[in-house]
Amino acid sequence: MRLLILALFSQFLVLAATPALAASCGNDGRGFNAWRDAFIEQSSRYGLKQRVVKSSLQNVTYNKKVIRLDRNQKSFKLSFNQFYAKRVNNAMIRRGQKLGKTYARTFRWVEKKYGVPSPVILAIWGLETNYGGFSGNMSVLRSLATLAYDCRRSKFFTNELVAALTIVQRRDMTPAEMKGAWAGEIGQTQFLASSYVKYAVDGDRNGKRDLIRSVPDVLASTANYLAKHGWRRGQGWAPGSANYNVLKKWNKASVYVQTISVMAEKISE
Known part of the structure; x- marks a missing residue:
């Protein structure tokens, strides 16, 4: 008792x-x-x-x-080839390459500070919201x-x-x-609010961290997220690499991570 x-x-x-x-x-x-x-x-x-x-x-x-x-919610069961074909096309790759040039100065600063190369950030940006085309x-x-x-x-x-x-x-x-988005994801690379609080960066130095309207904030924050999760400067991101494992912390779906990796590789060509 x-x-x-x-x-x-x-x-x-x-x-x-x-x-x-x-x-x-x-x-x-x-x-x-x-x-x-x-x-x-x-x-x-x-x-x-x-x-x-x-x-x-x-x-x-x-x-x-x-x-x-x-x-x-339905957990999709697409193969990588099916998922990639559904989400990525040559126009997206070309636009990513163009945006890489448009924001070249910002990307140079971001890579110098966080060690994350522009093709990886561009791939995430493109996959999440079509480069900010629709963030919810x-x-x-x-x-x-x-x-x-x-x-x-x-x-x-x-x-x-x-x-x-x-x-x-x-x-x-x-x-x-x-x-x-409907579940509360915010901004052009779809941060959860908790990730926003932890990893959002004031990339344009205007005193605010705005992942909806400020491209410098979006790019720097995405790089900061990856860096804080163990991104290794100067190394690749192919399957089996340490950086590929970091991408798994961005999204747990294996086809999504593989798509980021392949898309980033194509953008870098």
């Missing part, structure tokens, strides 16, 4: 130390407004200023579309708030929501400017 009491008491302490948000998730929109208001009230627990969180979230509503997209038009805060409230992956997306609000708090972007 004593052990049972101690176990229950320990469990109580753990629960007491955990924000109440984890216990108030939901599988439909009925409890969202209460959850949102509680999140705002408890925002200081996450190191956020309540006035920032309130102004950012007070009018945010539950998004059924985001939940539908989250539930309908959904409210990042609305998407992340919906997914943080949803019970399926509440802890993961609560962390991402806190990170997105941190971006707002440090004045890199306003809530209205923060548009992205």
Whole structure:
């Protein structure tokens, strides 16, 4: 009995130390407004200023579309040849080569600082958003708030929501400017908000880290991400290399990583 009491008491302490948000998730929109208001009230627990969180979230509503997209994810089973043919063509390679020349000065600075060559960054840039052609038009805060409230992956997306609000708090972007993909990916190379906070760089030196509109910020931040994950300066990125393993930290899908590698090689020709 004593052990049972101690176990229950320990469990109580753990629960007491955990924000109440984890216990108030939901599988439909009925409890969202209460959850949102509680999140705002408890925002200081996450190191956020309540006035920032309130102004950012007070009018945010539950998004059924985001939940539908989250539930309908299908893991593709394409071969590398099928995936590459679907995502890459000669026009993309040529455009990557052209952009490499257009931003040659920025790329030289980026490679000198981070050690990541331009073809690799260009391949990622092209694959993620067609070189910034479309990086998403959904409210990042609305998407992340919906997914943080949803019970399926509440802890993961609560962390991402806190990170997105941190971006707002440090004045890199306003809530209205923060548009992205349905799961909250931000910018021209689709950073998660947590990666944005950790690795975004002010490449154009204007005092903000803007991965939606600033190409220098995008290029430098992408290189910084790879560098911080172990990119080896002066080495290649073919399968089996240390740098190929770094690319796996960008995206876990093997066909995606192989496509980055091959596309970067073609851009470098």
